[in-house]
Amino acid sequence: MENLMEKIVSLCKRRGFIFPSSEIYGGFSSCYDFGPLGVEMKRNIKRIWWDEMTKLHDNITGLDAGVLMSSKVWQASGHLAAGFADELVECKECHKRFKLDEIRQPAEKCPECDGVLTKPRKFNLMMKTFVGPVENESSLTYLRPETCQGIYVNFLNAANSMRMKIPFGIAQIGKAFRNEITPGNYIFRIREFEQMEMQFFVNSLINKKPRKKRETKRERNAKNWTPDDWFDYWKEERLKWYLDLGIEKDNLRAVEIPEKERAHYAKRQIDLEYHFPFGWKEIEGVHNRGDFDLSNHSKHSGQDLLYFDEESNKKYIPHIIETSVGVERILLAFLCESYTEIKGGRTKTTKAVKEVESVLKLDKRLTPVKVAVLPLVRNKPRIVKKAKEVYQLLKPHFTCQYDELGSIGRRYRRQDETGTFLCLTIDFESLENDDLTIRNRDTMKQERVKIEELVEIIKKKINV
Numbered sequence: 001m002e003n004l005m006e007k008i009v010s011l012c013k014r015r016g017f018i019f020p021s022s023e024i025y026g027g028f029s030s031c032y033d034f035g036p037l038g039v040e041m042k043r044n045i046k047r048i049w050w051d052e053m054t055k056l057h058d059n060i061t062g063l064d065a066g067v068l069m070s071s072k073v074w075q076a077s078g079h080l081a082a083g084f085a086d087e088l089v090e091c092k093e094c095h096k097r098f099k100l101d102e103i104r105q106p107a108e109k110c111p112e113c114d115g116v117l118t119k120p121r122k123f124n125l126m127m128k129t130f131v132g133p134v135e136n137e138s139s140l141t142y143l144r145p146e147t148c149q150g151i152y153v154n155f156l157n158a159a160n161s162m163r164m165k166i167p168f169g170i171a172q173i174g175k176a177f178r179n180e181i182t183p184g185n186y187i188f189r190i191r192e193f194e195q196m197e198m199q200f201f202v203n204s205l206i207n208k209k210p211r212k213k214r215e216t217k218r219e220r221n222a223k224n225w226t227p228d229d230w231f232d233y234w235k236e237e238r239l240k241w242y243l244d245l246g247i248e249k250d251n252l253r254a255v256e257i258p259e260k261e262r263a264h265y266a267k268r269q270i271d272l273e274y275h276f277p278f279g280w281k282e283i284e285g286v287h288n289r290g291d292f293d294l295s296n297h298s299k300h301s302g303q304d305l306l307y308f309d310e311e312s313n314k315k316y317i318p319h320i321i322e323t324s325v326g327v328e329r330i331l332l333a334f335l336c337e338s339y340t341e342i343k344g345g346r347t348k349t350t351k352a353v354k355e356v357e358s359v360l361k362l363d364k365r366l367t368p369v370k371v372a373v374l375p376l377v378r379n380k381p382r383i384v385k386k387a388k389e390v391y392q393l394l395k396p397h398f399t400c401q402y403d404e405l406g407s408i409g410r411r412y413r414r415q416d417e418t419g420t421f422l423c424l425t426i427d428f429e430s431l432e433n434d435d436l437t438i439r440n441r442d443t444m445k446q447e448r449v450k451i452e453e454l455v456e457i458i459k460k461k462i463n464v
């Protein structure tokens with residue numbers, strides 16, 4: 001679709017999904033605030049991911065570590081060394097900057113204007129801060145650039161307190177900060193974002209095993225899987241997650257990253273990429289981090305982070321399979337995927353039939369508002385009163401909106417534009433029969449239902 005990004009940016013601002021940070025002061029570099037609908041959608045994404053990880057998978061527990069940690073963590077993790085730096089080149093002609101790994105070629109020419117590029121320079125992405133009243137070397141620390149380090153340093157705490165047995169995982173959602181040097185593409189690359197990361201600890205002593213052709217679910221969670229088996233398993237699980245939430249197969253791909261382009265810690269790396277209007281881009285990374293993290297934390301902290309396997313009576317440093325994704329980045333992917341325009345209009349009740357109507361065909365689990373309650377007209381006090389009663393009835397159960405402004409057709413369109421799944425209309429008949437109409441966003445079909453059965457009917461329709 002032409003200008004899809006412009007349309008999404010405009011919709012998000014106009015309808016309360018995303019606002020530029022500090023807007024009244026002219027904005028603030030590559031930071032964004034999430035508005036009333038944006039925050040609901042973000043919460044939906046996080047809840048679905050959290051439930052998937054901690055409820056639907058065996059043996060995964062949660063954690064919420066702090067943004068601030070000892071700076072020693074970042075020494076051990078390699079972030080303070082050259083490891084967490086982007087290499088940047090600048091075009092001498094048009095002065096555009098590029099991350100070296102983005103242009104993925106021996107960078108001699110500017111991809112935009114063919115101009116000559118500068119030699120690559122390294123930039124560390126960590127945001128500094130000071131803890132306590134004195135600003136010196138010893139009070140210096142960093143806002144975390146990824147959430148997973150909080151998991152590694154709590155690995156034994158979580159394992160021991162929950163008596164977790166390998167293979168097991170720890171899931172975490174939280175803020176991360178990166179002083180990106182080439183931010184952009186709206187909320188795709190920002191400086192403050194939320195990550196959803198799951199670190200899965202596996203037996204590193206199992207290297208090879210003959211794979212059975214068909215495996216039952218129980219066998220799938222068997223203890224005899226190699227780290228590579230787990231890596232493949234998590235790649236498939238994560239792909240399924242996106243498809244289940246409505247991403248088209250053709251817009252999603254898994255790209256295995258060759259050794260020389262991998263992150264410094266990764267033995268294997270797969271980028272899950274989405275086909276954004278600005279090209280194929282990573283939305284999630286699946287990494288086999290080997291023993292890199294726990295070995296380094298063990299070495300730097302002097303603490304024994306070995307896992308004792310009671311069955312084999314052996315101690316080892318587990319290997320880690322990681323799935324790592326940014327909430328804002330996939331929110332953008334879901335918006336791009338679901339934005340639909342219908343030319344000529346589909347709402348015949350307004351004069352605006354010749355206009356283009358837009359519908360956000362979000363999965364019902366993702367959509368910010370599930371149900372809108374609309375009195376047919378707002379100058380009939382009995383209808384308005386009944387609509388407000390319905391709204392009060394539904395509020396404790398679903399994310400609802402009450403709207404009485406404008407013609408009913410306009411209100412349907414407003415709700416369609418933000419993806420509201422069901423619209424309920426209270427009309428004259430409702431006063432007689434104690435019922436109302438339910439309109440489905442995608443089919444636009446309307447059916448009359450009794451108000452006393454409403455909560456159960458809606459629960460069924462949106463599967464909650």
Ligand code: ATP
Binds near residue numbers: 324325326
């Ligand atoms: P990129 O190459 O795009 O900078 P990365 O390879 O550095 O990403 P990881 O360190 O693997 O990314 O982070 C895991 C996930 O966190 C990414 O797939 C992405 O969804 C998210 N993420 C990372 N950096 C940002 C950012 N600046 N803004 C929004 N999301 C981000």
